[in-house]
Amino acid sequence: MIQQHILKSIEEASKVIGKTWPLYSFVTSNPLSGYEKVSFKDAVNSAKDLLNAKIFPETSLYRQAWEQGEIEKNILIALLRENGLSKSPDFYLQQMQSQKWVQEKNINHDLDRIMAKWLAIFMDEGLAEWEMPGKKDGFYKAWRKLAIYDSEIGITALREIPKTSSEALAHVLTGYSKEEYTKIFTYQLAALPGWTGFINYRSESNSLWQQEYPISLEDYLGVRLWIAQQLKVQLLPEIEQDETDNMISKLQYIWLKAWEKSWQNQLVKTLRKESITTKPSRNWEPSPDAQMVFCIDTRSELIRRHVESKGNYETYGYAGFFGIAMDYENLNDALVRKSCPPIVPSSYKVSEIPQANKNEKMSAYKRKNEILKFGDYFLKRMKNMLPSAFGYVEGSGFYYGLSLLARTLTPGHFYRLKKKNTLSYESLCEPEITRANAQDEISLQIPLDEKVRIVKSAFDLTGWKQFSPLVLFIGHGSHSANNPFGSSLDCGACAASPGRHNARMLAKLANLPEVRKALADNNHFNIPADTLFIGAEHNTTTDEIVIFDSEVPDSHKEQLLNLKSDLLSAQQTATQDRFGIQRNSIALAQRKANDWGETRPEWGLAKNAGFIVAPRALTKNDNLDSRCFLHSYDWELDITGKALEGIMQGPMVVTQWINNHYYFSTVDNDKFGGGSKITHNITGKFGVVQGNGGDLKMGLPLQSLFQSDREMYHKPIRLSVLIQAPITRVTDILLRNENLKTLLDNEWIYLMVMDPLQENDIKLYEKNMQWVPTTEKGVREENYRTKVDVEIFDEILI
Numbered sequence: 001m002i003q004q005h006i007l008k009s010i011e012e013a014s015k016v017i018g019k020t021w022p023l024y025s026f027v028t029s030n031p032l033s034g035y036e037k038v039s040f041k042d043a044v045n046s047a048k049d050l051l052n053a054k055i056f057p058e059t060s061l062y063r064q065a066w067e068q069g070e071i072e073k074n075i076l077i078a079l080l081r082e083n084g085l086s087k088s089p090d091f092y093l094q095q096m097q098s099q100k101w102v103q104e105k106n107i108n109h110d111l112d113r114i115m116a117k118w119l120a121i122f123m124d125e126g127l128a129e130w131e132m133p134g135k136k137d138g139f140y141k142a143w144r145k146l147a148i149y150d151s152e153i154g155i156t157a158l159r160e161i162p163k164t165s166s167e168a169l170a171h172v173l174t175g176y177s178k179e180e181y182t183k184i185f186t187y188q189l190a191a192l193p194g195w196t197g198f199i200n201y202r203s204e205s206n207s208l209w210q211q212e213y214p215i216s217l218e219d220y221l222g223v224r225l226w227i228a229q230q231l232k233v234q235l236l237p238e239i240e241q242d243e244t245d246n247m248i249s250k251l252q253y254i255w256l257k258a259w260e261k262s263w264q265n266q267l268v269k270t271l272r273k274e275s276i277t278t279k280p281s282r283n284w285e286p287s288p289d290a291q292m293v294f295c296i297d298t299r300s301e302l303i304r305r306h307v308e309s310k311g312n313y314e315t316y317g318y319a320g321f322f323g324i325a326m327d328y329e330n331l332n333d334a335l336v337r338k339s340c341p342p343i344v345p346s347s348y349k350v351s352e353i354p355q356a357n358k359n360e361k362m363s364a365y366k367r368k369n370e371i372l373k374f375g376d377y378f379l380k381r382m383k384n385m386l387p388s389a390f391g392y393v394e395g396s397g398f399y400y401g402l403s404l405l406a407r408t409l410t411p412g413h414f415y416r417l418k419k420k421n422t423l424s425y426e427s428l429c430e431p432e433i434t435r436a437n438a439q440d441e442i443s444l445q446i447p448l449d450e451k452v453r454i455v456k457s458a459f460d461l462t463g464w465k466q467f468s469p470l471v472l473f474i475g476h477g478s479h480s481a482n483n484p485f486g487s488s489l490d491c492g493a494c495a496a497s498p499g500r501h502n503a504r505m506l507a508k509l510a511n512l513p514e515v516r517k518a519l520a521d522n523n524h525f526n527i528p529a530d531t532l533f534i535g536a537e538h539n540t541t542t543d544e545i546v547i548f549d550s551e552v553p554d555s556h557k558e559q560l561l562n563l564k565s566d567l568l569s570a571q572q573t574a575t576q577d578r579f580g581i582q583r584n585s586i587a588l589a590q591r592k593a594n595d596w597g598e599t600r601p602e603w604g605l606a607k608n609a610g611f612i613v614a615p616r617a618l619t620k621n622d623n624l625d626s627r628c629f630l631h632s633y634d635w636e637l638d639i640t641g642k643a644l645e646g647i648m649q650g651p652m653v654v655t656q657w658i659n660n661h662y663y664f665s666t667v668d669n670d671k672f673g674g675g676s677k678i679t680h681n682i683t684g685k686f687g688v689v690q691g692n693g694g695d696l697k698m699g700l701p702l703q704s705l706f707q708s709d710r711e712m713y714h715k716p717i718r719l720s721v722l723i724q725a726p727i728t729r730v731t732d733i734l735l736r737n738e739n740l741k742t743l744l745d746n747e748w749i750y751l752m753v754m755d756p757l758q759e760n761d762i763k764l765y766e767k768n769m770q771w772v773p774t775t776e777k778g779v780r781e782e783n784y785r786t787k788v789d790v791e792i793f794d795e796i797l798i
Contacts, residue, residue, distance in 0.1 A: 165222025295320030463634025475499020
């Protein structure tokens with residue numbers, strides 16, 4: 001019975017932690033996802049106490065936003081007055097500034113340090129030369145056998161330690177009530193949220209490492225609480241409440257709301273203007289020369305604008321996994337990794353097979369790859385093995401010195417040289433899709449109706465009407481050197497993998513004659529015979545678009561050549577726009593991509609603040625400054641509303657994760673973020689720690705969020721979603737999906753709807769299915785004037 005109470009309490013306590021994703025698959029997600037069933041305000045206040053964390057932007061960031069005009073005065077003053085605060089904004093800025101953040105002393109420092117040490121050696125994924133013995137038995141049992149050799153713990157006899165984690169917990173909790181179990185576990189899990197978040201990830205993903213060397217939160221708590229008992233550490237200290245701190249938190253929240261409402265107002269003004277001036281035609285229109293489908297990623301907004309300006313091109317936005325719930329097997333290392341959103345179970349596995357008549361070239365490629373792999377392995381062994389390390393480093397130091405000097409002085413040249421001399425396997429292979437986890441050859445095969453459904457879904461969700469001779473599905477990936485967080489710059493919809501594999505797979509499926517015939521026979525889409533689908537990839541560091549065209553027939557090569565020329569021109573102007581320079585912008589981007597000392601190769605999804613679900617016509621003529629995710633959607637073609645429901649259930653939830661990951665990494669970069677790259681140390685191949693130990697970093701590094709140590713780049717505000725669709729349709733979807741309604745009611749995300757049946761009137765969702773016209777929520781000053789306070793209000797405005 002006690003064991004059941006313990007397990008139930010651990011499950012309840014685990015809500016305090018999110019997931020810490022490994023470096024090679026660094027998915028951006030809400031670190032407080034376990035709290036999403038309570039309000040944002042209550043959740044962050046709980047996190048502040050439990051994690052000893054900052055939960056709102058620092059006053060300096062509010063001041064920057066205020067001085068740059070990002071917080072509208074009338075909105076801020078109205079929100080202050082609603083909360084009984086009648087003094088000027090500058091007064092409250094000074095009040096917030098006077099309350100300095102004081103990092104509480106960590107009374108568990110020794111316990112945390114010991115636990116981090118044991119976790120690092122147990123969870124190592126191949127970085128260490130010498131492996132911890134007994135790992136196959138699991139964390140608790142492996143620790144138990146070695147604990148007597150750790151002088152810091154002070155245990156000298158193995159018999160002193162219980163044989164299982166459940167026995168250890170039952171022993172340590174003797175004398176505590178069952179009601180106190182959850183409080184103790186919550187406090188202890190929150191002490192090292194990075195490490196416990198990684199245990200959470202390992203357990204839920206059931207990775208190969210987890211299968212081979214299991215670890216659970218119960219094992220972790222069994223070890224931690226037993227060591228705590230030995231060190232005489234208090235298991236459940238009291239958390240004191242500071243009334244002054246509560247007042248400052250109240251002010252910080254008001255300023256945050258004002259910042260968010262100001263951003264919403266600007267977005268509404270922009271889109272309302274476009275909805276009036278742009279009336280999409282429902283009549284037949286000439287087909288574009290080419291159509292391109294980009295990921296909804298905020299970085300796509302920039303490149304789409306520049307591509308569209310170069311010719312008769314049409315672009316769409318679609319989640320970058322292109323609707324294929326797949327794992328991908330890498331040809332070079334045979335590793336299988338997820339390549340679809342983390343919340344979506346993988347139904348398929350995609351691997352590479354040789355293209356027709358390229359078997360010999362493929363064999364040569366594999367041989368060369370094996371030689372390179374052996375060379376890397378040999379060099380690593382020479383550097384790390386004790387007998388050879390000193391002599392090897394001494395002997396090769398001169399050559400390494402030359403290499404480092406060249407990479408430092410001419411990184412752009414090395415990037416171009418490497419790119420020129422690298423043969424990509426996409427020129428030799430084509431993707432092949434099979435069933436994931438199939439038991440035999442027959443069940444491996446994907447039936448035609450599933451292939452048709454994948455292709456149809458892509459066109460349904462984006463509101464496709466006609467087809468050009470060339471249609472490109474463009475995934476995205478990033479390129480950077482010496483960057484542990486490199487995968488965080490890849491496609492979040494592909495679980496932090498490049499989107500090229502999904503793009504190529506969808507193009508292949510859409511080119512299949514039997515798929516096209518089925519789409520036409522069922523009156524779904526009639527794809528012209530001369531339409532060719534091609535996979536491609538947008539390099540978000542350099543803005544180059546690479547087209548995988550090795551199998552393009554002669555009939556389309558001239559058109560493709562013209563398109564490539566325009567894409568090169570788009571790269572030129574996009575990089576000029578991004579860097580704010582006119583000359584050598586591509587060279588600068590290439591230098592950043594290959595500079596081993598570059599701390600900001602690109603900005604990733606920093607500045608994200610909005611998610612727009614609408615036809616491209618609504619946003620095409622505006623520069624949204626890479627602040628919005630853009631998902632194509634045509635409400636008139638979505639008769640049943642199923643397409644919109646899919647967008648709200650999937651991409652809308654994922655973009656909320658991304659936004660909150662950036663928010664929390666910014667407001668407390670030490671606790672929720674990654675700290676400074678300057679003092680990072682990679683541990684176990686899966687994560688980084690600051691300096692020589694401590695908690696595992698769970699979020700983005702400082703340099704991905706700030707232009708300097710104090711000047712922000714990312715604006716830490718919650719995500720505002722705008723959907724162009726009948727409001728009744730959106731309401732019906734929310735009524736069917738309680739989880740979406742909960743996210744909105746608890747203000748983890750904002751939702752606005754532009755109703756085309758009501759002259760594109762825009763309304764904002766408020767709690768309990770209430771909709772407020774944005775013209776009224778804009779906080780006009782006359783709404784707050786009375787005969788009594790008119791003079792006071794005017795004085796504040798001045």
